[in-house]
Amino acid sequence: MIVRERPSGIRLFFAMRGSILGQIKWTLAANVALALLVTLSHGRLFEYKLQVSALPFSLIGLPLAIFLGFRNNACYDRYWEARKLWGDILLRGRSLARQVLTLIDAPTDATAEAALDERRRMVRRMAAFAHALKHQLRGTPDVDGQVARWLDRGEGDALASVSNKPAGLMLRMAQDLASCRRQGRVDSMLAASIDATLSGLTAAAASCERIKNSPLPFPYTLLLHRTAHLYCFLLPFGLVDSMGALTPVVVAIVAYTFFGLDAVGDEIEEPFGLRANDLPLDAICRTLEIDLLQSLGETDVPPPLEPVDCCLM
Amino acid sequence: MIVRERPSGIRLFFAMRGSILGQIKWTLAANVALALLVTLSHGRLFEYKLQVSALPFSLIGLPLAIFLGFRNNACYDRYWEARKLWGDILLRGRSLARQVLTLIDAPTDATAEAALDERRRMVRRMAAFAHALKHQLRGTPDVDGQVARWLDRGEGDALASVSNKPAGLMLRMAQDLASCRRQGRVDSMLAASIDATLSGLTAAAASCERIKNSPLPFPYTLLLHRTAHLYCFLLPFGLVDSMGALTPVVVAIVAYTFFGLDAVGDEIEEPFGLRANDLPLDAICRTLEIDLLQSLGETDVPPPLEPVDCCLM
Amino acid sequence: MIVRERPSGIRLFFAMRGSILGQIKWTLAANVALALLVTLSHGRLFEYKLQVSALPFSLIGLPLAIFLGFRNNACYDRYWEARKLWGDILLRGRSLARQVLTLIDAPTDATAEAALDERRRMVRRMAAFAHALKHQLRGTPDVDGQVARWLDRGEGDALASVSNKPAGLMLRMAQDLASCRRQGRVDSMLAASIDATLSGLTAAAASCERIKNSPLPFPYTLLLHRTAHLYCFLLPFGLVDSMGALTPVVVAIVAYTFFGLDAVGDEIEEPFGLRANDLPLDAICRTLEIDLLQSLGETDVPPPLEPVDCCLM
Amino acid sequence: MIVRERPSGIRLFFAMRGSILGQIKWTLAANVALALLVTLSHGRLFEYKLQVSALPFSLIGLPLAIFLGFRNNACYDRYWEARKLWGDILLRGRSLARQVLTLIDAPTDATAEAALDERRRMVRRMAAFAHALKHQLRGTPDVDGQVARWLDRGEGDALASVSNKPAGLMLRMAQDLASCRRQGRVDSMLAASIDATLSGLTAAAASCERIKNSPLPFPYTLLLHRTAHLYCFLLPFGLVDSMGALTPVVVAIVAYTFFGLDAVGDEIEEPFGLRANDLPLDAICRTLEIDLLQSLGETDVPPPLEPVDCCLM
Amino acid sequence: MIVRERPSGIRLFFAMRGSILGQIKWTLAANVALALLVTLSHGRLFEYKLQVSALPFSLIGLPLAIFLGFRNNACYDRYWEARKLWGDILLRGRSLARQVLTLIDAPTDATAEAALDERRRMVRRMAAFAHALKHQLRGTPDVDGQVARWLDRGEGDALASVSNKPAGLMLRMAQDLASCRRQGRVDSMLAASIDATLSGLTAAAASCERIKNSPLPFPYTLLLHRTAHLYCFLLPFGLVDSMGALTPVVVAIVAYTFFGLDAVGDEIEEPFGLRANDLPLDAICRTLEIDLLQSLGETDVPPPLEPVDCCLM
Known part of the structure; x- marks a missing residue:
């Protein structure tokens, strides 16, 4: 995600960082x-004069406007839904920690070491879940x-052989919760609340997968690219008579x-990549950690991630 | 669903796979x-010169733009809602498995064979539910x-005589759950959580049926087709004077x-079919399996489905 | 609801069933x-030549496009929300049947006849609810x-004197549920689940009433009708000079x-009527039955309704 | 809310009731x-000829179309959200009555008079809540x-000194519910269901307040008014050369x-007022009563409100 | 937030308060x-005559209209979502107070002073939460x-060292609730209801953070600014021939x-700032207090905040 101040005045036209110019420079140059x-x-x-008036541009302009407006909205909706899902993962992760630490009682068996406390293990596993989902999506x-x-x-070690790592971690969460319930450290009512949080996390992860695996229907992309290229590459023929050297x-x-x-x-149609305008999943995972x-x-916590060269990953 | 890289440059214009050209070639040729x-x-x-200026095209263009933009959005909303519903089925299927396996206790009766365990039966029935729904929608x-x-x-065998198979399978799920509850293997609170998951699956299936059974109001389709055809077939008369051979x-x-x-x-108005741009229900069912x-x-699981000729079914 | 295949080719222009031509023929003829x-x-x-250029049409066209696009979306949203609500009634009706039959225990009193079983009565009352709501909306x-x-x-007989019949039936449902609860045939937790389903049905019915009772603000309709009529009836004066006999x-x-x-x-602004493009409430009620x-x-169930002359009621 | 049949034919142009002409007549006359x-x-x-071509109108027309379309949608969304919220109040009021009367047991103390029954008091207080909210919003x-x-x-009497009357009534509801719970007349599970209904009513009331207190950002209104007035008052200068006497x-x-x-x-941006197109809160409150x-x-219930001069308040 | 009556007539053009003129005066003056x-x-x-016809303006106007309409809607959606979230915080704050005071029993230990009552502490902490969130967002x-x-x-004092103060306060809420539960002053069922309210508040706070931390993708802003500036600064060259002195x-x-x-x-893209059109968070916090x-x-409560110079902070 690009994080920078909005340039103003004449600098507006020379801002390169965060500009999309890099991706389109060759097509633009050809045009x-x-x-x-x-x-x-x-x-x-x-030796043949192409007779092109302004008329074709308004005729092609109509479907092009519909395409561009539609695709723009659809892509941004995907981006914003993805951002909401990760906001959801962040907050449910926090809720899970709050619930696990306040609704589940400490183990009564005095010989149990702290390292074996399910509550601590579940909170730490939440951070692993976020990172595993991030790597799966990217x-x-x-x-x-x-x-x-x-x-x-x-x-x-056991996780290494599981194909869907986030789902595997959630199953472990549920097993630990069931174990606490069987030990009588949490009653059914409150266990159901925690189970609802686990379902919410599973849902957010599945929705991210849906966005990753289901692009916009391909013919839209193809039709739009074709129409936009035809429009722009025909443009000089339509303008040259009335605009001359301009x-x-x-x-x-x-x-x-x-x-x-x-x-x-x-770029934003597939918001989970590693390009400049994709979602800063590293930064979100760090915030959760x-x-x-x-x-x-x-008290010994890592610092939040800072943007590098105006770009937060 | 078409799964392929976006072609660029000159290849953009010769990509046929995923293009919509196949469906429209005869109308286009006539035009x-x-x-x-x-x-x-x-x-x-x-021998009669048809006098058509550019004016009619901007007059017809106005309602045509409204129609096309409206229908485009409405169809994509149907497609995306259908995709979300199947994402929902996928995740609720996983949640059901997690809940059934961790919230319901193992049968206490030692003589019960594994094959008779309701928990195992419910998880496997979930896969049957997805396939049954897929076949019903298609x-x-x-x-x-x-x-x-x-x-x-x-x-x-019993299912063969039921007309609405997914609903029949869900009723069986509820009966197994009730049986577990009566055996005291799950308390009411947690049974209510599982029942909520079953309700969610029923709701997703019913929403899929709604999309399948309720097309866009027919007059929209008819009006749009008529207007688009009139527009395109009148177009040569309006262009010939100003554009000549082009x-x-x-x-x-x-x-x-x-x-x-x-x-x-x-194509995407009815997203459950078997055409190239319809939803890849086979692949989603396999993921769930x-x-x-x-x-x-x-550990002996089938592999995920791969696209055949850029097309995932 | 019109249910028919999309005509193609030249038949597209002669399809009358499902066309909106019937409603607008007199205005169109006058124009x-x-x-x-x-x-x-x-x-x-x-003897006075009306001097009308193309300019007024693009000036009036601007607010007209805004009106038509807005009204089109608003009306379709009402239609689709109404369809969703009836889909909701359908699925909650099924969920109610599943919950009533699996969560409520059979009456213990052996002398109770089957006809007196509240569970059976509640399931049958659900069908009455759908029909009562249908008649109220229509x-x-x-x-x-x-x-x-x-x-x-x-x-x-008792229902005959109640003005809001669907609400009266829901109150009876709640009374039967309370009676089962007092008999100890369903515990509070599961009764709350069933109560949530009843609340959902009440909500769907109330939302249908809202759609029926709250049309689009009247000035929108009036302004749009006036602008569209002025546009079309002024059109000949603006076209005659440039288009001639066409x-x-x-x-x-x-x-x-x-x-x-x-x-x-x-038509679709008020989706609960009896016109060709209104919702097929009879068919939905039959499906629920x-x-x-x-x-x-x-096993002796009625067949699903079939479209008559391409139209499903 | 204007409730009337849609006029047709020539009467369309002379319908005054429900027309917006009253509000704009002076500005229109000046123009x-x-x-x-x-x-x-x-x-x-x-003595100075203002040279205005059609060009400025298409230039100003672009932002004007964006403004009008945007404001139109935003205002209608506010109106429709407000209507939904009152539909919500209506249905939750009914659900509250159903829940209070079937989930809370009658007072066991035989000396308690009917007038002291909390259940009856809660149902009647619901009507007071709707009226209090109506007056607060208006x-x-x-x-x-x-x-x-x-x-x-x-x-x-106690309510007279409370500033936020609907919130005060809801607090009383919660106190009565807590009192019933302490008397053992409703168990915790069902009390939680009723509490959820109270939270829903509080939420609907707060959302109504939000709509009332947060108009569209003022610069939008100001920019739109200025652009629309400039457009219309410049229009004669641009038309006079090509349209003449028309x-x-x-x-x-x-x-x-x-x-x-x-x-x-x-009008519809602030849907809670007393103007012709505002929401008919009196009629909704009467329905709830x-x-x-x-x-x-x-059995002695008041009749539903009828529209007066096509207008339902 | 600007709170003022809509000016009418000629005063419309001289209203400065609430106008956006202040922010754009230098760019406008240059233009x-x-x-x-x-x-x-x-x-x-x-000495070189720039030959610019009207054509480029309609060509650039097309993407500009798409950009402006898209950005307008996206920014307003952010603003309105933010307003809804604070409405949510307001109502959940009230619900929390109602729940804490009616669902949790008074401490039984007679020696506990009023100041130590968790219920009172939780209600007051809710006000602290709102202020802490406000300062974090601003x-x-x-x-x-x-x-x-x-x-x-x-x-x-303890809070001073916590980086995320709202989250820290919510954790304290959960600890107090757990303490009440362990003292037997609230049963699990009702504690789960209160926990749901806490989760709702956590979710609203996290969503506010999401809006604050995720601006619109930067290339949109940059592209739109460039296109709008090019459009306006090229405009004089295109108009001078046909419009002359105007x-x-x-x-x-x-x-x-x-x-x-x-x-x-x-302004409204980042709705949590201190500019004139940003959300009046001070006033909302005061209402909650x-x-x-x-x-x-x-009874000794502070008065609601009043707008200063038409502006509510």
């Missing part, structure tokens, strides 16, 4: 080159052991906004 | 043929026995986007 | 007649005794789409 | 007067004693729709 | 200055001790609406 060519040849292509391997460091050694400038502005709008849509550790009473 | 005819005859039809017969293989022999090209582009937009809407089997502790 | 008159007199009215009298046939004789054709197409769009909105009877174990 | 002046002077103002004093007549004398007619039509659209927005009295078994 | 220069030089720049230090004055001395007036109107629309979006104190039976 402007064509416009230059058309301007220099006065719209003649191989498709990245957990090279730094971000998941395993929050688990008991045995559990971490044609490449106007083409550059129009193509920049259309291709830019399209490229932003591409801090809150969980503080709820366990620990 | 372009008319445009050719009009161009060659300079807009004369039987209107396909279950030729491969995808439903029966998850059921006890007796239950499978008329068929512009008509092809405009008609391709309008008919294409319309055809995508047709894998998760259910793993939660039962089985 | 085309005016266009003919204007064309024949070359835009002169009583404003039709229950001439066929669709409600009374599902009730005990005494209850049916004026009536273009006017007919534009007026057909505008008046048609408006008339569809009128079948499911309820089957859950009671009866 | 048409200016148009007349401009037409008579052929666009000259103090900012009207309760001159007819609509609130006090539903309360015990003592409670009515200028005032076209200006009247365009200004009527723009100012009318704006005035409807003003009737239902509550009938659930108490009373 | 009008350029328009003046272009008008005086008849569109010549350094990023302001709590210089007036608005948080600490509602807490016991010990708790206020060019600066038309440019001023168009630029005022575009820049104004953009600036309102900037009054309600909480009255529910504790105190």
Whole structure:
């Protein structure tokens, strides 16, 4: 996620960080080159004058506006739903810690060591769940052991062979809860409250998977790309008669906004990636880690993540 | 569902897989043929010059834009709601497995064989439920026995005579749950939690049926088709004077986007079919099967489905 | 609800069943007649030439597009919300049957006859509830005794004097549930689950009443009708100079789409009526009847309703 | 709320009741007067010819369309949310009566008079709650004693000194419920169900307050008003050259729709007032009164409110 | 939040308070200055005549309309969601007070002083929670001790070292609730109801954080600003030929609406700040304080906040 102040005045036009220009520069360059060519040849292509009035642009402009507006809204809805889901994971993680620590009684068996307390284990497992979900959504391997460091050694090893790691961790949560219930440390009513929180976390994880696995129907993307490219690459022929030498400038502005709008849509359509405008899942996981550790009473907590070069991962 | 990388550059225009061109090719061909005819005859039809200016197109364009934008959004909402419902079935299926296995106690009667354990039976019945719902929504017969293989022999036979199979399976779930409750293996509070999950599954199935049985009001479809066809088939007469020989090209582009937009809407309006852009219900059912089997502790699980020719069913 | 295949090709223009043409034929005829008159007199009215350019149409077109788009969405939202509510009634009716039959124990008193079993009575009363709500929303009298046939004789007579019949039936449900609870046949926890289902049914019924009793604010309807009529009836004067003899054709197409769009909105704004595009409440009630009877174990169930002349009531 | 049949044909243009014309007549008259002046002077103002082409109108038309569409949707959403909230109050009021009368046992103390029964008192207090909320939202004093007549004398007097009367009544509800619970007349599980209904009523009341206290951000209103007025008052200068004597007619039509659209927005933005298109809170409160009295078994109930001069308050 | 009557007539154009003019005056001035220069030089720049027709404005106008409409809706949705969340905090705060005071029994230990009663402490802590959240969202230090004055001395000191103060206060709430439960002053069922209210408050606070921490994707903002500025600064060149001396007036109107629309979006995109159109969090906190104190039976309550210079903070 790009985190920066809004530039103003003339600097507005030279801000590169957070601009979408990087993704579209080659298509844009090709388009402007064509416009230059058309301007220099006065719209003649191989000695044949292409007769294009303004009419086709308003005709193609109608479905293009519908496509762009539709895709824009649909992509942003996906992005914002994904952000809400991770906000949900954050808050349910906190609620889980609060519930586990206040609704489940301490183990009565005095010989039980602190390390074996299910309550502590469940709170730490919550941090592992967030990291495991993050890696699953991004498709990245957990090279730094971000998941395993929050688990008991045995559990971490057992998890390695499970394909759907977040679901595996949730099943462990439920087993620990059932164990506490059988020990009489939490009554059924309150166990049901905690079970509802676990269901909420499972639901949020499944909804993230849904967003990841179900892109916009492909023909929309294909139709929109085709229409937008045809529109922009035909544009110089329609403008050259009325705009003259300004044609490449106007083409550059129009193509920049259309291709830019399209490229932003591409980025936020899949909000779980590692590109500049994707969701800062590392930062959210860190926030959760801090809150969980503080709820366990620990004071040695890691600092929140800061944006690097205006970009929070 | 089409699963493929977005083509770029010149390949964008030659991608056929996932394109909507197949559905609209005959209408499009007729339209372009008319445009050719009009161009060659300079807009004369039987010696009579049709005088059509650009004005009618902006007049018809207004209601057409409203129609297309409206239908586009309504169809996509149906598609996305259907996708959410199946995501819901997936996650509630997992929650059901987690709840059944951790909230219901094992049968106390030592003579009961494992095969008779209601908990195991309920988890397996969940897979049957998903397949039964899939076949009901698609209107396909279950030729491969995808439903029966998850059921006890007796239950499978009994199900054959039930018209609404998913509802019949849910009633069995409730009966097993009631039986466990009467045996004292689950208390009322936790049984109510499991009952809420069953209600959620019933609700998701009923909502899928609603989408299948309630198309968009028919006059919308009829009005939109008529307006779009009139617009595109009148277009050559309006363009021929100002565009000359380019008329068929512009008509092809405009008609391709309008008919294409319309055809995508047709496909995703009914998201439970077997066409390329419909929901990949087979793949979702397989994912659920894998998760259910793993939660039962089985290691011999089938692999996830892979797209065939870019298309996931 | 119109249920038919989408016509294609040339038949598209001659499909009458499901077309909105019936409702708008007189207004449309008046409009085309005016266009003919204007064309024949070359835009002169009583020897005075009305000088109307294309400009007013784009000026009026702006608020008209906003109105039509807004009203279209608002009416469809009402229609779809109404459909969802009846889907909700259907599924909660099934859930009620499942809950009543599995969560409430059979009466222990051996002398109680089956006919007196509250569980059976509650399931049958659910069907009466759906029919009573249907008649209340449609404003039709229950001439066929669709409600009374599902009730005990005494209850049916008592209901006759109640003004809000669905609410009266729900109160009876609650009384039966309270009676079962006092007999110890259902514990408080599970009774609360059933009570939640009753609250859900009450809520769905109240929401249907809200849709029925609260039309779109009247000035919207009035403003839209006035603007659309002014637009279409001024249209011939603006077209005659540039379109000549084609004026009536273009006017007919534009007026057909505008008046048609408006008339569809009128129909689906009040989705509980008896017109062709209103909701098929009879069919939904029949579906519920079948499911309820089957859950009671009866095999002699009525068949589902079929569309008559492409129209499902 | 205006309740009337949709006029058709020529009567459409003369319907005054329910028209928004009353609110905008002076602005509209000023605008048409200016148009007349401009037409008579052929666009000259103090001997200086204002040269205005059609271009500015399409330039200003763009943000104006965005504003009008946005404000229209936002205002209607507020109106419809308010209507839903009152539908919610209606149904939760009925649910409260059903729950109170069937889930709480009768007082066991035989000496308790009927007038002291908390159940009866809670049902009657529900009617007082609706009236108190209505007066709070409308900012009207309760001159007819609509609130006090539903309360015990003592409670009515005590309420007079409370600033937030609906909240005060809800606190009394909770105290009565707690008292019943302490007497053992309702168990905790069912008391929690009733408490959830009370929370729902509190939530609906608070949401109504939110709508009342948070108008649309003021700059939107100001910007929209300014842009719409500039558009309409500049319009005669842009039309006079091409439309001639028809200028005032076209200006009247365009200004009527723009100012009318704006005035409807003003009315429904604050849906709790006493203007013709505001919500019929009196009628909704009466409906609730009737239902509550009938659930108490009373037969002497007031009639539903009828519209006066097509207007339901 | 600006709270004022809508000005009408000629005063509409001179209302400054609540106008967005302050934020955009320099950009607007630069734009009008350029328009003046272009008008005086008849569109010549350094002896070179820039040939700009109306065409580029309709071409750039298309993506601009999509951007402005999209951003407008997205920003207002954020604003309105934030307002709903604070309405939620208000109502759950009241529900918490009602639940704590009626569902938890008084301490049985007669020696416990009133000041030690957890119920009283929890109600007062609710006010501290609202103020703490307000300061966290605004990023302001709590210089007036608005948080600490509602807490016991010990708790206020302990809170100083916690980074996420609202979460810390919620954990204390849960600990007090657990303590009451262990003392047998509230049973599990009712404790779960109160716990649900605490979860709701945690969720509302987390959603506010989400809105604060996740702005609209930056490329949208950048693309929109660039397109809007290019549009407005190119406008004089396109208008000067057809509008002549009126060019600066038309440019001023168009630029005022575009820049104004953009600036309102900037303000309400981040609704928790201290600018004129941000949410009145101080006033909402005060309302909550009054309600909480009255529910504790105190009569010495502070007055509601009044707008200062039409602006409620």
